[in-house]
Amino acid sequence: MRPWRLESLGLADLDAVVTLEAESFRQPWSRALVASELRLGEAYALGAYAARDPGSPVFVAGYILLRLMVDALHVQRLAVVPAWRRQGLARQLLERALAARPPEAALATLEVRSGNLAALALYRAAGFDVAGRRPRYYPDTGEDALILSKPL
Numbered sequence: 001m002r003p004w005r006l007e008s009l010g011l012a013d014l015d016a017v018v019t020l021e022a023e024s025f026r027q028p029w030s031r032a033l034v035a036s037e038l039r040l041g042e043a044y045a046l047g048a049y050a051a052r053d054p055g056s057p058v059f060v061a062g063y064i065l066l067r068l069m070v071d072a073l074h075v076q077r078l079a080v081v082p083a084w085r086r087q088g089l090a091r092q093l094l095e096r097a098l099a100a101r102p103p104e105a106a107l108a109t110l111e112v113r114s115g116n117l118a119a120l121a122l123y124r125a126a127g128f129d130v131a132g133r134r135p136r137y138y139p140d141t142g143e144d145a146l147i148l149s150k151p152l
């Protein structure tokens with residue numbers, strides 16, 4: 001896979017994240033919501049920074065946003081630029097973000113659409129199990145939300 005490095009996402013990445021949200025999610029986060037998350041400035045907004053070609057400017061090839069809620073590290077967003085998918089980037093982003101977790105995090109949790117087979121395969125391979133289901137949670141498709149968790 002092409003080289004990339006992991007760094008904290010900042011407000012300078014707002015445009016890149018908003019673009020990737022629109023490319024990746026049926027219900028993308030608004031610019032204001034992304035900005036408020038990035039403004040928190042915590043270590044839980046991480047980007048995979050890469051160059052398209054050697055010598056070209058670096059851009060955000062993927063990102064992961066997490067938030068600690070008491071002892072649960074919640075994966076809020078994880079997305080990879082379409083041209084960079086199926087190369088292991090999301091798996092590595094997830095692994096590295098969980099490895100850098102704060103000590104109080106006892107488990108990782110997230111919600112995923114029941115029809116998002118790519119994400120489900122990724123999370124299952126990373127050791128997440130289904131812990132709950134919210135029937136017909138997503139009004140645009142009527143899909144269930146699956147709640148996944150993984151002890152840390």
Ligand SMILES: CC(C)(COP(=O)(O)OP(=O)(O)OC[C@H]1O[C@@H](n2cnc3c(N)ncnc32)[C@H](O)[C@@H]1OP(=O)(O)O)[C@@H](O)C(=O)NCCC(=O)NCCS
Pocket residue numbers: 024025078079080081084085086087088089090091092111112113116117118119121122123125
């Ligand atoms: C889901 C997503 C983040 C995966 O990113 P990625 O970098 O392509 O994933 P990886 O290459 O690290 O894949 C790791 C494993 O996940 C599974 N996987 C990923 N994409 C898959 C796909 N399209 N179909 C089936 N399995 C897939 C595979 O098991 C894969 O391992 P393998 O390539 O060795 O078979 C990416 O498709 C994406 O951004 N989707 C839109 C946003 C989204 O749905 N985010 C998750 C919301 S909960």
